[in-house]
Amino acid sequence: MKKNRISRWALFSMIFGIAAVLVLLLSGYGYQWNWWELGVAFSWLLPASAVLALIGLALALVYLFARWKGGANLSAKTVTAGVVLGLAVLVTVGYWFYQAQQYPPIHDISTDIDNPPEFRGIVPLRAEASNDTTYGDREKADTQREHYPDIQTLYLEEEYPEAFDRALEAARQMPWEQIVTSDKEQGLIEAFDKLPWFGFIDDVVIRVDTAETRGRSKIDVRSVSRIGRGDIGVNAHRIREYLEVVRNMRDNE
Known part of the structure; x- marks a missing residue:
């Protein structure tokens, strides 16, 4: 049971990482395809992708802690995928918000x-x-x-x-x-x-x-x-x- 529990933490980490990537991509393409307004993409979907990524990283930490406490080495590739996806989303969102602060508000x-x-x-x-x-x-x-x-x-x-x-x-x-x-x-x-x-x-x-x-x-x-x-x-x-x-x-x- 303990091994399965550790495996689920890793699986959920990857699921949240995938969800974060999908929300990030759809925030832009959905606007381009007229699914929603720009305000929805910027004010809701981009932050939501970052939140999903953070949850995925938190679940990865739970998995690593459980493994450190004596669990089996299960789902290492799964949790690694979750971490990579989560970090990719956070870096992307952070980069664009950082860039927005570096340039004057002129177009x-x-x-x-x-x-x-x-x-x-x-x-x-x-x-x-x-x-x-x-x-x-x-x-x-x-x-x-x-x-x-x-x-x-x-x-x-x-x-x-x-x-x-x-x-x-x-x-x-x-x-x-x-x-x-x-x-x-x-x-x-x-x-x-x-x-x-x-x-x-x-x-x-x-x-x-x-x-x-x-x-x-x-x-x-x-x-x-x-x-x-x-x-x-x-x-x-x-x-x-x-x-x-x-x-x-x-x-x-």
Whole structure:
């Protein structure tokens, strides 16, 4: 009977670990599939997955204590699975909550904060977005400048037609969901990117223009989340990646 009791502790530990993983995954995918609102996922399901993981780890400790008190070495693999799953959930939830505290609560990033590129063709796709495309006030611009000082206009030593072609090709190389607008006459490229798990959609607008100096061009990029007050740095990271692709295309020629 004692051995069976120890075995059950291990089994329950694994069951709670599996449940924690399922709740964690479904918190995001369920929102993406329109099963529930974002508030349910963030306020209930993510914390619930952490609670389930903690219960699973507590049951694993009970198993280990019972084994230390003289029980047989039963269900070691089972309890190990429970511990690994529980820790994976806690690390994931903890990481995202930690990341949320490390970045400013802004979701609209632009290389040009004085005259941000404007969305045009993508505006109808944002009809149900909770965030609009108004860049914000000076305080918001100062916040971006403080946290992302490297997000700056990229200048190219080439004429406008070549610069636009380069900008468009770089956009095609990005792992974005779809390019919506490609207007060489207006110097405008628009696209959107869909993130995994929660399926958040962010919109990107790229403006290519002639620079003040003859024979030079400039590229400005703006990335905006459709939902959420903050973006844990995703939009700034996307702009950096895109501009790096443009630079690498220049270097490889």
